Amino acid sequence: QGRWRKGLWVVYRRKMADWMMSVGAADVVAALILGCFCVIWFTHIIALFYGRIKLHRAPPQAFLIKTEVPGVSILKPLTGMDPNLRSNLETFFKLDYPKFEILFCVQDNGDPVIDLLEQLKKEFPSVPCQIFVGGERVGINPKINNLMPGYQASQFPLIWVCDSGIRVSRDTLTDMAGHMTDNIGVVHQMPYVCDRKGFSSLLEKVYFGTAHARMYISANVLGILCVTGMSSLWSKKVIDDAGGLEVFSQYLAEDYFMAKAVVDRGLKASMSNQVAQQNCGTYSIRAFSSRMSRWTQLRVTMIPYLALWEPLSECFLLSLICSWAFRHLFSWDPVTVFIFHVTAWMIADYLQFRACQMMGAASVNKFEFLIAWLLRETLTYWWFLRGATSRSIKWKTGKFRLRCGGTAEEV
Numbered sequence: 001q002g003r004w005r006k007g008l009w010v011v012y013r014r015k016m017a018d019w020m021m022s023v024g025a026a027d028v029v030a031a032l033i034l035g036c037f038c039v040i041w042f043t044h045i046i047a048l049f050y051g052r053i054k055l056h057r058a059p060p061q062a063f064l065i066k067t068e069v070p071g072v073s074i075l076k077p078l079t080g081m082d083p084n085l086r087s088n089l090e091t092f093f094k095l096d097y098p099k100f101e102i103l104f105c106v107q108d109n110g111d112p113v114i115d116l117l118e119q120l121k122k123e124f125p126s127v128p129c130q131i132f133v134g135g136e137r138v139g140i141n142p143k144i145n146n147l148m149p150g151y152q153a154s155q156f157p158l159i160w161v162c163d164s165g166i167r168v169s170r171d172t173l174t175d176m177a178g179h180m181t182d183n184i185g186v187v188h189q190m191p192y193v194c195d196r197k198g199f200s201s202l203l204e205k206v207y208f209g210t211a212h213a214r215m216y217i218s219a220n221v222l223g224i225l226c227v228t229g230m231s232s233l234w235s236k237k238v239i240d241d242a243g244g245l246e247v248f249s250q251y252l253a254e255d256y257f258m259a260k261a262v263v264d265r266g267l268k269a270s271m272s273n274q275v276a277q278q279n280c281g282t283y284s285i286r287a288f289s290s291r292m293s294r295w296t297q298l299r300v301t302m303i304p305y306l307a308l309w310e311p312l313s314e315c316f317l318l319s320l321i322c323s324w325a326f327r328h329l330f331s332w333d334p335v336t337v338f339i340f341h342v343t344a345w346m347i348a349d350y351l352q353f354r355a356c357q358m359m360g361a362a363s364v365n366k367f368e369f370l371i372a373w374l375l376r377e378t379l380t381y382w383w384f385l386r387g388a389t390s391r392s393i394k395w396k397t398g399k400f401r402l403r404c405g406g407t408a409e410e411v
Contacts, residue, residue, distance in 0.1 A: 030325040037322050040313050043218035044348050051217050051355040055190075057273040059171055060178035070180070071099040071156030072173060072233070077146045078117075078164050079107050083281030086116060088167040093124040097173040100160075101128040103150035107135050107142070139249020140410055142398060151245045157237065163230045165280035167194065172274050176233045179270040185262030186269045188232040189276035190216050192356055195363050199372070200285045202364065204278075206372040207292075209356040210349040211314070211380070220271045227269050229255025231276035238262055251406050252395060253298045275356060289383060294395065296387025302406040311384055315345045315377050346373060 074092060082088075092102055104117050114131065121129050132149035139145065151159065158180060160173065179187040190213065193205040219226035232255065239245055242261040248254040259269055299307040311317055319341040323334035350369060357364070391402045392411065400408040 026328060030328045033321050033325040034329070036312065037318065037325070040318065043214060044345075044352075046221050047214040047217040048348060048352050048355065050221050051213060051352060054217075054271070054273060055275065055355060059175040059273070069097070069099060069177060070158050071101075072097065072158045072160050072177060073150075073154035073156045073236075074100060074102045074160045074162060074173075075147050075150045075154070076102060076104050076162060076164060077143050078104055078113050079111065079146070081112050081116070082165065084167075084279050085113065085164060085281070086120075088165065088279055089116070089120060091167045091169070092162075093120060093127050093129075094170055095168065095173050096170045097177065099156070100173060101130070101154075101156065103154060104129070104131045105135065105146045105148075105150040106131065106133045107146045109133055138246035140398075140400060140408055141249040141252055141254055142395070144245055144249040144254055148245065154236065157235065159234045159236045159239065161229055161232055161234065165278050166231050167277045167279045168231075169274065169277075172272075173233075175274050176272050179272060180233060180235070181270075183268055184270045185235050185238045185265065185267030186227060186232055186259055187272055188227045188259075188269060189230075189272045189274060190356075191228055191230055191278060192275035194277045194279040196279070196283070198283070200283050200288060202368060202372045203285060203376060204283065204288050205357075205364070206353065206369060207288075207376050208278075209353040210373065211376070213352055213356050214349075217271075220269070225256070225259055225263060225269065227255055227259035228276070229258070230278070234258065235262075235267075238265060238267065241265065250408075252393070252400060252402070252408050253302060253406055256302060257406065289379065290394075292380070292383040293387035293390075294393055296384050297390060297393050297402060298406070300388050301391070301402045301404055304404075307388070311381060314380050315342060317381070319345070346370070349373060 076089070076092070078085075106114055106117070111133075114133065117129075117131050121131075130150070130153065132153070134149070135146040136148035137145050138148055147161070158177065160176070162168075176187045176189070192208050192213075193201065195201075195205075216226055216228075238261065239258065242248075242258075242265075248257050248261075251257050262269060296307065296310075299310075312321070319338045322341060323337040326332040326337045327334045350366070350373075353364075353369065393400050393402055393408070399411050401411050402408050
């Protein structure tokens with residue numbers, strides 16, 4: 001019996017050696033491409049199903065019956081006026097959470113937004129509210145510099161950092177605080193876009209409801225660190241233990257490094273049931289394109305090994321290389337494979353878009369979605385190329401030079 005097994009093993013090794021000798025480099029490349037193809041479609045499926053289960057659910061029931069809830073300090077960085085700013089800010093005064101304060105942080109003394117804030121304070125006298133002007137320079141990050149006085153004056157154990165362009169529902173804070181358990185250090189909202197007029201708004205909505213949602217949801221399901229700071233609830237103790245908010249002022253992408261500090265302390269990040277409703281009143285395709293390239297610049301300097309993978313994970317380029325791989329390995333017609341793959345991708349993206357949009361999906365018909373989707377899928381390669389080949393970045397009123405690792409310097 002031992003000789004028989006040994007003989008089989010010798011035959012197996014010879015067969016494997018003959019097979020490896022017959023396999024060319026092109027076969028290996030084609031097999032790797034199909035492996036990437038499977039991985040990317042796996043993220044499609046994860047994001048689609050989890051998004052439909054997770055997003056827009058009611059706040060955690062166990063939290064709703066608590067008699068005592070943690071207080072929340074809301075930090076709102078503000079600079080300049082926006083057509084939708086007043087309506088956005090009003091939603092924070094109308095939150096149904098029982099214990100919170102709003103700390104508005106304005107950079108310049110002459111900013112007209114200060115008059116608006118004074119009006120809101122008079123209209124909602126029952127809501128604890130303070131206005132801080134001037135900021136405190138602790139690093140190169142303008143947002144953190146602006147937030148420092150408010151952060152230092154905050155009196156509650158939870159800090160909700162929320163950008164000026166975000167509007168909320170009455171139960172948004174209840175949902176986010178309900179996710180903040182003992183093993184959670186940050187609760188974040190997946191970015192999305194409110195219904196607004198114009199094609200440029202639709203282009204943003206399609207991006208955040210398809211490619212970005214797929215990446216964001218699947219990363220959080222798989223335990224990959226992916227947190228955006230436009231609307232995120234933090235444990236103040238964790239931030240203080242990391243050295244305070246000022247420690248992260250050396251980075252422009254402070255949200256990523258704050259989330260990393262949370263994970264490094266053995267805690268987790270949790271995604272809220274509700275999306276972050278971006279509702280800026282001024283928007284254009286040019287501004288959105290600049291934003292996409294700027295985000296690419298930050299990702300390339302922070303996590304280059306993942307950022308450089310991005311073009312291969314986009315629809316058209318992946319369809320092209322998969323068409324060649326299927327032709328090489330299975331002799332399938334590449335044109336048919338390309339058309340089928342692009343069509344399947346678009347359908348999956350539309351279903352993902354509906355999962356993010358939910359009840360408002362009827363406001364975008366399929367033809368409008370198709371045009372915006374095709375434009376987004378085409379422009380993404382230009383956005384990536386422009387972002388990956390430049391280290392200088394314009395943000396707010398400043399210009400910075402990015403360094404490897406995510407730090408930056410003013411220029």
